[in-house]
Amino acid sequence: GEDVEQSLFLSVREGDSSVINCTYTDSSSTYLYWYKQEPGAGLQLLTYIFSNMDMKQDQRLTVLLNKKDKHLSLRIADTQTGDSAIYFCADHGSSNTGKLIFGQGTTLQVKP
C-alpha cells in the first residue's frame, strides 16, 4: 500500500534554514501537503504542491518536488523559535475518497 516516510527529528539554530524531507511511494499522487502541529494543538495547513510542479514558494517556505524520486522537501528560511513544531508530510494519491496518507512527522527543534 501507499507509504510516506519522514525523518523523526531535526535541530537547527535560529536564523538558519531548515530542510525537512519526505519520501512517498504512490506514483499516482496528485497533491502533496505539509502540515504543522504545535504542542497540544491541531494541524495547520502550511502549503501544498500539485504533482506537475517542481517547486512552490510561499514567503519563508519553499517546497521542492522530485516526482521521479518521489521525494518532497520543505525548506524554512530564517527559522525562528516559533517554527518549533512537528511537521507532517501527507500524500493525497489519486483516489476520490479524500484519504490522506501521513508521514510519521518530523519534530523541528529551533535553538536560540
Add this chain to the structure above:
Amino acid sequence: DTAVSQTPKYLVTQMGNDKSIKCEQNLGHDTMYWYKQDSKKFLKIMFSYNNKELIINETVPNRFSPKSPDKAHLNLHINSLELGDSAVYFCASSHTSGPSGKETQYFGPGTRLLVL
C-alpha cells in the same frame, strides 16, 4: 469564526463507557473526516463522509460509529471504550474528496481522549 470545531477538547472517561465527540464545519464543505493520532503522533484516517454518505471506513472496530446528520456535522460515537482508544481524534473537512484541486483538508483542534 472557527472553521472546523470539535467538542469536547478533552475527554476523560472510564473503560466500558460510551462517549461521543462532535464536529462542525462552517466552510460549506461537502466532505468530512475523522483521523486518529496515537501516542507516537502517527495520524491515520478512520472515516470520511461525502454529502452525508460514508466513503471511507478504514478497518475501524465497529464500536466506532460516525453519524452525519447534515453536511456540516460529523459526529463520532464510541461504544464500550477501551484503554487503547486513548488518543487524539481530529475532525477535518474539504470541498470535495478529489482529485479535483479542491480536496485540501482543514483540521479541527482535536479531542484528547483518555480512557482510564
